[in-house]
Amino acid sequence: MKLITHNILTCVDPRCKKEPPSLTLAATKVSVEDSKFDEAFIVRMIDRIDYPTLLTAYREVAPKDSPVLPPEVPKEPHTNKEFLKALYYAVCCIVIEEGEMICPRCARSYPIRGSIPNMILRPMDEEEIKHSSKRMKVDKEEADEEEGESKESDNDEKKMD
Numbered sequence: 001m002k003l004i005t006h007n008i009l010t011c012v013d014p015r016c017k018k019e020p021p022s023l024t025l026a027a028t029k030v031s032v033e034d035s036k037f038d039e040a041f042i043v044r045m046i047d048r049i050d051y052p053t054l055l056t057a058y059r060e061v062a063p064k065d066s067p068v069l070p071p072e073v074p075k076e077p078h079t080n081k082e083f084l085k086a087l088y089y090a091v092c093c094i095v096i097e098e099g100e101m102i103c104p105r106c107a108r109s110y111p112i113r114g115s116i117p118n119m120i121l122r123p124m125d126e127e128e129i130k131h132s133s134k135r136m137k138v139d140k141e142e143a144d145e146e147e148g149e150s151k152e153s154d155n156d157e158k159k160m161d
């Protein structure tokens, strides 16, 4: 799984559908693919990338000696070759082979095996339920203050264009 994919994935739990938080990425095996720099592609992607999410994930998993990404998107990023190259490397060359993504809201874990993320909603095991019911209580109180009730949400899928 590349970081571009992580960037657009969100928790599939219906309770997290509204303003879903970024999934926390943890990797146990990372590789770097030798993908040829595609300037046109990365220029097109700039405005669609959630940069803070990318940066957090990249800093978490990038091997030593990886290009450094600046804390914020620089001014005029579309013509900043150095930035474009680092960004391309981050989203298209880093491959998460093994690891997991965790939803910071409901604590569900989505495993990544053989570089494929498994986003199927599965029953939570007891440990997860204990963990997340605590969080849910807190979330619920906050939500109640904001706006009466939580809406039903149709379960499915993120588009991955």
Ligand SMILES: [Zn+2]
Residues within 6 Å of the ligand: 011, 012, 013, 016, 103, 104, 105, 106, 107, 108
């Ligand atoms: Zn969630």
